[in-house]
Amino acid sequence: MSLFWGLLVCLREPQKVKAVAAGAAAVISVAGGLWQISVPAYPDTYRRPSVAYSTISIANGKRLFAQNCAACHGSGGLGDGPAASTLPKPPANLSEPHTALHTAGDMFWWLSHGIPKSGMPGFADVLDEQARWDVINFLRTFSEGFQARLLSPEIVPDHPWLGAPNFFLEDENGAERELKDFREQSNVLLVFPEKSDAMRVKQLRLEQKRFRKERLWAIIVSPDAKLAAGVPNVRRGAQEVRESYDLLSRSTTNRGDPTRLEMGRHSMEFLIDRFGYIRARCLQEEDECGWQNSDELISQVRVLNRESKILPPPAQHVH
Known part of the structure; x- marks a missing residue:
């Protein structure tokens, strides 16, 4: 099945998203090998x-x-x-x-x-x-x-493929860390809030202990010191992190403006597994993902926690 046809199936038959996404990941992997020898x-x-x-x-x-x-x-x-x-x-x-x-x-x-x-x-x-x-x-x-574009709020089990770009952050105690420091240890919920999302950030702040028990860290990306207070956050360099992950926010229904490189998203959330791969994504403008219900979010995290290492962690450099 071609990627283009797969996208059409996703648009017409949402229940087949998992199968198409898994197939697309496999095709991309195989095609990469064939391309390099041809x-x-x-x-x-x-x-x-x-x-x-x-x-x-x-x-x-x-x-x-x-x-x-x-x-x-x-x-x-x-x-x-x-x-x-x-x-x-x-x-x-x-x-x-x-x-x-x-x-x-x-x-x-x-x-x-x-x-x-x-x-x-x-x-x-x-x-x-x-x-x-x-x-x-x-x-x-x-x-x-x-x-x-095939990413959705629901992970495709056992099919990691999209490496998460690395960046620096501060934990709630002000210590500097990197995203890659969480590999082999915890999954990461990367949240890009607007000021209007203060209630969402408050919820994440209150759920920190519960999330940690489930091997999940919630990281806020915002230059707003008040919004990011009390949670692991990216303030210095927040613009660069937002610009980079915005490039990964295209969807099956929105490829973006053909005259712009960026999507210009507002609220975005990415679920990154403990091996460094982006596995699911919630776009507030488009998705009804339910991640504000912590039980639903944790159900996705538990699927990730049951997975063993499928691919080695993404390389520090592109190849």
């Missing part, structure tokens, strides 16, 4: 990135893309920029799966040296090495956001 290799094809896959890098890469790449690839990354018609070949539509299927080394080579036959220039003299890796981290997240 394309030419470059000197940098298997080069390891020197910049970690983090929200700071992704957000910076998004800014650099808008400054240096949007003229050809489009303000929404769909290959339809104002300069596209002047090139020998149409620029790539970066929302398509092929973007995430290339090795990071291939993408680094193209970004550094260009693709002469297509008219794409190299940027080695414009962007330093770190900046080029930032762009690649952004492109990987941007592309995966279109595959993540």
